[in-house]
Amino acid sequence: MTQPPFASQSATGKLPAEGTQARRFGKTRSAQSTALLEDYVELIADLLDSEGEARPTDIARRLGVSHATAIKAIARVKRAGLATARPYRGVFLTEKGHALAHRVRARHRLVVDLLRALGVPTESAEADAEGIEHYVSETTLKAFAQFLKARG
Amino acid sequence: MTQPPFASQSATGKLPAEGTQARRFGKTRSAQSTALLEDYVELIADLLDSEGEARPTDIARRLGVSHATAIKAIARVKRAGLATARPYRGVFLTEKGHALAHRVRARHRLVVDLLRALGVPTESAEADAEGIEHYVSETTLKAFAQFLKARG
């Protein structure tokens, strides 16, 4: 990692209250556990739309993991009630899975649009959004939407 | 593994090229592995500044994890060459650790400042930044700084 270009003026060096900080980190950790589910559900939805089916091998290739890893993750997605799959048949989303995919897609687009509005090149915006999107709260999403609306 | 005949990725244009998408996800995954190191290093630096020492119990309490979990993580931080610690003595940062802490702090402040500039309430900005900051590329950071500078 390299040096960020600027330091801001709002540095106080003060730690937040213990409980507050612990709550924040805890939230961040639980967000990590849902990030994978969200990535899989979004990709399954995309594949269903564009290919008509979502196969483990395609999912694995898209995510850059082995098919064994993908199959295990798909099992988790199924356990979470987001998808269904029968052996040697494709993966399908449940109602709940479709709903999540819809939310995740909208959020992804909003994050990408915001980054681009701030002058981030499309490639970087898409790449960074992949990580960022899982950690953006509803409150922050609303602020993003407001900002984009305000500036046309 | 060959491409199935129907799996042309230009079908809808919704999905990025396979390799591109796999690279993005891979990057996101490796960012996750460094996120924990960054969190610990930043907190150790903060504690060293404000308390004069960084003790495992304090670190654990701040992060909202058990002290055993913190000690294991500290071992990882040491293995990464970012900190030193002798049994029953506090944790200290190496040169490398200090440098990382500095970069991580600057990045954190920049992300918080940007969110606030976009109208996100301070509480949400601080909380979301905790997750977001680990996934913001240098390119995006530069865009953030530029945007903040432009609007004074």
Place this chain on the structure above:
DNA sequence: GTCAAAATGTAGCTATAGCTACATTTTACA
């Protein structure tokens, strides 16, 4: 229809990150 290749599934390994329970060392104070 057979049979090999591709896809899918399973087993078992590593490493991380969390936990509780227990052991050890320091520290504080009566």
Place this chain on the structure above:
DNA sequence: TGTAAAATGTAGCTATAGCTACATTTTGAC
């Protein structure tokens, strides 16, 4: 100074996420 409490460290459990290697099922070419 002794001893109990606090802090620290260790052991061992769960679960996730990755991998390779191998087994099974489906598919497709002939």
